[in-house]
Amino acid sequence: MKRHSRALTQVPSGMPAGSPHTEAITQTMAHHTTNNIDLQPLWQQLEINGCTIANRVAVSAIATGHDPQQYAAYLGARARGGAGLIVTGAQSVHPSGDIGWFRAWEPDSEETYRLLAAAVHQHDGKLFGQLHHCGAQQTGSVKLDTAGALIAASALASPVFTTAPTEATVQEIGEMVEAFADAAARMRRGGLDGVEVHAAHGYLLHSFLSPMANRRNDEYGGDPLRRARIVVEVGRAVRARCGDHYPIGVKLSFDEFVGDQGITVPVATETLEILHAEGIFDYVSVSGTSYHSLHEWITSMESGRSGHLAVHSAAAKRVVGDLPVMVTGAVHSVAEAARIVAASEADVVGMVRAQLADPDLVRKARSGQQATIRPCVGANQGCWRRYFRGGQVSCTVNPEVGREKMWGDDYFAPTSNPMRVLVIGGGPAGLKAAESSARRGHDVLVLELHDQLGGQLHFAGRLPGRERWQRLIDHLYGEVTRLGVEVRLGTRATEELVEQIDPDLTVVATGASWDTDGSSAMLGRLDGITGLNYANVLTPIEAIANPDACGTKVMLVDEHGTHAALGLAQLLTRHGCSVTFVTAQHHPGSQTLGVSTLNHPWVYPELVKAGVEFISESVIDRVMPGSVVVGSLYDARSREVEDVDSIVLCMGRTSNADLYRALRQRGRAVECIGDALAPREVDEAILEGAQSARSLRAEDLSRGRRAVR
Numbered sequence: 001m002k003r004h005s006r007a008l009t010q011v012p013s014g015m016p017a018g019s020p021h022t023e024a025i026t027q028t029m030a031h032h033t034t035n036n037i038d039l040q041p042l043w044q045q046l047e048i049n050g051c052t053i054a055n056r057v058a059v060s061a062i063a064t065g066h067d068p069q070q071y072a073a074y075l076g077a078r079a080r081g082g083a084g085l086i087v088t089g090a091q092s093v094h095p096s097g098d099i100g101w102f103r104a105w106e107p108d109s110e111e112t113y114r115l116l117a118a119a120v121h122q123h124d125g126k127l128f129g130q131l132h133h134c135g136a137q138q139t140g141s142v143k144l145d146t147a148g149a150l151i152a153a154s155a156l157a158s159p160v161f162t163t164a165p166t167e168a169t170v171q172e173i174g175e176m177v178e179a180f181a182d183a184a185a186r187m188r189r190g191g192l193d194g195v196e197v198h199a200a201h202g203y204l205l206h207s208f209l210s211p212m213a214n215r216r217n218d219e220y221g222g223d224p225l226r227r228a229r230i231v232v233e234v235g236r237a238v239r240a241r242c243g244d245h246y247p248i249g250v251k252l253s254f255d256e257f258v259g260d261q262g263i264t265v266p267v268a269t270e271t272l273e274i275l276h277a278e279g280i281f282d283y284v285s286v287s288g289t290s291y292h293s294l295h296e297w298i299t300s301m302e303s304g305r306s307g308h309l310a311v312h313s314a315a316a317k318r319v320v321g322d323l324p325v326m327v328t329g330a331v332h333s334v335a336e337a338a339r340i341v342a343a344s345e346a347d348v349v350g351m352v353r354a355q356l357a358d359p360d361l362v363r364k365a366r367s368g369q370q371a372t373i374r375p376c377v378g379a380n381q382g383c384w385r386r387y388f389r390g391g392q393v394s395c396t397v398n399p400e401v402g403r404e405k406m407w408g409d410d411y412f413a414p415t416s417n418p419m420r421v422l423v424i425g426g427g428p429a430g431l432k433a434a435e436s437s438a439r440r441g442h443d444v445l446v447l448e449l450h451d452q453l454g455g456q457l458h459f460a461g462r463l464p465g466r467e468r469w470q471r472l473i474d475h476l477y478g479e480v481t482r483l484g485v486e487v488r489l490g491t492r493a494t495e496e497l498v499e500q501i502d503p504d505l506t507v508v509a510t511g512a513s514w515d516t517d518g519s520s521a522m523l524g525r526l527d528g529i530t531g532l533n534y535a536n537v538l539t540p541i542e543a544i545a546n547p548d549a550c551g552t553k554v555m556l557v558d559e560h561g562t563h564a565a566l567g568l569a570q571l572l573t574r575h576g577c578s579v580t581f582v583t584a585q586h587h588p589g590s591q592t593l594g595v596s597t598l599n600h601p602w603v604y605p606e607l608v609k610a611g612v613e614f615i616s617e618s619v620i621d622r623v624m625p626g627s628v629v630v631g632s633l634y635d636a637r638s639r640e641v642e643d644v645d646s647i648v649l650c651m652g653r654t655s656n657a658d659l660y661r662a663l664r665q666r667g668r669a670v671e672c673i674g675d676a677l678a679p680r681e682v683d684e685a686i687l688e689g690a691q692s693a694r695s696l697r698a699e700d701l702s703r704g705r706r707a708v709r
C-alpha cells in the first residue's frame with residue numbers, strides 16, 4: 001500500500017517548530033509532566049464497613065437516563081478504567097419521587113441491580129446504590145402514571161421546576177422512610193456493595209435539612225435536631241434492613257450557596273454532628289448547593305472553580321474523624337484529587353465529569369500517562385444539558401458515553417484493511433476523525449488551511465473563561481501526534497491536491513463560515529439587513545481575533561441566544577468597548593439559562609455591571625449612514641442608535657461544503673462531517689469525527705461505491 005510520506009516526530013511536517021500551536025502544546029505537555037504532585041495517596045485502599053475500595057478515585061452519582069443494559073455498559077467502562085468506587089445515579093425509592101429513570105421501588109429492580117453489579121464486579125470495582133427521592137425538584141403531573149402532588153418538607157416550589165409541592169404529612173414521612181429502607185434492601189439483595197442516602201441538592205431529604213426549605217413547626221422542623229430527624233429515621237431503617245455489616249453513606253450539601261437563610265457550613269456541621277452521634281452512617285459524601293444555586297454544583301468552565309468543595313469536606317472530616325469522607329465537585333485533575341487526599345481534606349474524591357470525558361482516567365494516571373487523559377471542558381453541553389432536555393447523558397468530548405453498549409469494545413479495534421485517509425480541516429471534527437481513523441490503524445494525513453488547529457473552537461477558546469476549549473484541541477493534537485498522523489498547517493486543499501494525494505477516502509471537515517448579510521431563515525428574513533454596506537460589519541471570529549477592529553461603540557446582534565454572543569460581549573466590554581446587545585431572543589443568552597449549560601450566572605451579571613445595553617426580541621431593521629434602526633419583532637416600535645463603530649453579526653453560519661461537492665462529483669470516496677455537513681455544535685463535530693472511522697468500510701470502497709456519504 002502506498003503510504004503518506006511523513007516524519008513521525010513530535011512536530012509533524014508542515015508545522016513550524018515555533019508556531020503558536022506547537023508552543024501551546026509544548027506548554028500543555030510541560031504543565032502535565034512538570035506537575036510533580038505525588039499521586040500515591042490516590043492509590044491506597046480504603047475500607048468502608050468491611051468493603052475494600054481499591055483506590056481513592058470515585059465516580060459519584062450521576063443519573064444518565066440510559067436503559068439498564070446501556071447503563072451497565074457505561075458503569076463497566078468506568079470500572080474497567082480503574083475507578084475504585086462507583087455510586088449509581090439517583091434511584092427513586094417511591095413513585096412520588098419518580099424522576100423517570102430507575103425505579104427502585106419496583107420488585108424487579110433487584111434483577112437490574114444484579115446486572116449493574118456484575119458489570120462493575122467483573123473489573124473488580126465496587127458499586128454503591130444512591131437512594132433518592134426528588135421532593136419538589138420535578139415537574140408535577142407530567143408523568144402519566146404518577147398521580148398526586150409532589151411532596152417536600154414545606155409547600156415551597158422549586159426555583160427551576162416551579163410546580164408547587166404539598167407539605168409531607170407525618171404519615172407520608174413514615175411511608176418515605178420505609179420506601180428508602182425497602183429500596184436499600186433490594187439493592188443489597190441485587191448485589192450492590194453499599195448504599196448512599198441522598199440528602200443533598202434540594203431533594204426531599206435536603207428540604208428537611210435546609211432552614212430555607214423547611215418551615216415546619218412539628219417534630220420534623222424547627223431546630224437542627226428536628227430538621228435532621230427524617231434523615232436519622234431513614235438511616236436507622238436502612239440499617240435495620242441491611243444489617244450492621246453493610247456500607248451505608250449519607251450525601252449532604254455542605255453549603256447551599258444562598259447565604260444565611262439556607263444551609264451554611266456551620267449548619268451542615270451541626271447536622272453532621274447529629275447524624276454522626278447516631279453512629280448509623282459509614283461514610284459521608286460531601287457536595288453542595290440546592291436548585292437555587294445549581295451553577296455552584298455542576299460548575300461551568302468560566303466559573304474558575306476547582307475543588308472548591310474540599311474546604312467543606314475538610315470541615316466534615318473534623319466532625320467525623322476517621323470515618324471516610326468523599327468530596328465531589330469540580331475536581332478536574334488527578335493531581336488536584338491527590339492533593340485533597342494528601343491534605344486529609346477528604347478520603348475519596350469523586351470525579352464525575354472528568355470520568356465521563358475519560359473513563360480510563362485512573363488507569364492512565366496510574367501508568368504514568370497523565371498527559372493523555374482526555375480533559376472535561378466543563379461546557380455542560382453533552383452531559384447536563386442533554387439530560388435536562390430529556391435526553392440521555394453523553395459527553396461533548398467523548399461521544400462513547402451513552403453508546404458503550406451500541407459501539408461495543410471493538411468500535412475502534414484495528415482494521416484488517418488499513419487505508420490511506422485524507423482529512424481536510426483541523427477543527428474538532430477533522431482532528432477527531434484523524435484520531436479515530438489512526439486508532440484503527442489507517443494511515444492518516446490532515447490538511448489545515450490556517451496556521452493553527454481547532455477551527456472555530458480555537459476562537460471560542462479565546463473568549464473569557466473559555467480557555468478549556470483550547471485544552472481539548474491540545475489533547476486531540478497530542479493524540480493524533482502520538483498515533484503518527486501527519487498534520488500540515490497552512491495548506492489549502494484543492495481538488496487537484498486531493499487527486500495528487502489520491503487517498504482511499506477523503507473526510508471533509510472544512511467547517512462553516514459566519515453569515516455577513518444579516519439574513520435569517522429562523523426569523524424569515526432571507527433578504528438580509530438593508531443598508532448593511534454603510535456599516536463596519538464583523539463576524540464573531542474577526543471580532544475575537546482583533547477586538548480593536550470593532551472601535552469603541554459596538555452593536556452585537558444575536559440570533560440564537562447561545563453563549564457565543566454573551567462571551568463576545570464579555571470580551572468586548574473587557575476590551576473597553578461599549579456594547580449594545582440586540583437579540584431576537586426573549587432574553588440574552590436564553591440558551592444558557594435555567595438548567596441548561598449553567599454558565600449564565602457566571603457571565604450575565606458581569607455584562608449588566610459593565611453597562612451593556614440589552615435590547616431583546618428585536619432585530620436590526622435597517623442601517624443608515626451614521627445610525628442603526630433597531631425594531632421590535634412583535635410590534636412597530638423601533639429606535640435609532642447613533643454613532644455605532646461596528647456591527648458584529650452573531651447570526652447564522654453556512655457550511656463550507658464546496659470542496660466536498662466537487663470531490664463527490666469527481667467520483668471520489670468522500671464523506672462530509674461536522675459543520676461542513678451542517679453548522680451545529682462541537683458535540684456533533686466530535687461525534688461525527690468518531691463515527692467516520694466506522695464508515696471506512698473496505699467492502700464499500702472495493703465495490704466501487706465511491707461516495708461513502
Ligand SMILES: Cc1cc2nc3c(=O)[nH]c(=O)nc-3n(C[C@H](O)[C@H](O)[C@H](O)COP(=O)(O)O)c2cc1C
Binds near residue numbers: 198350383
Ligand atoms: C447529568 C448529571 C446528572 C447528575 N445526577 C446526579 C445524581 O443522580 N445524584 C447526585 O448526587 N449527583 C448527581 N450529579 C452531580 C454529580 O455527582 C457531581 O456532583 C457534579 O457533576 C459535580 O462534580 P464534577 O465536577 O466532578 O462533575 C449529576 C451531574 C450531572 C452532570
Ligand code: SF4
Binds near residue numbers: 375380384396
Ligand atoms: S459534556 Fe462537557 S462538561 Fe460534560 S463531561 Fe463532557 S466535557 Fe465535561
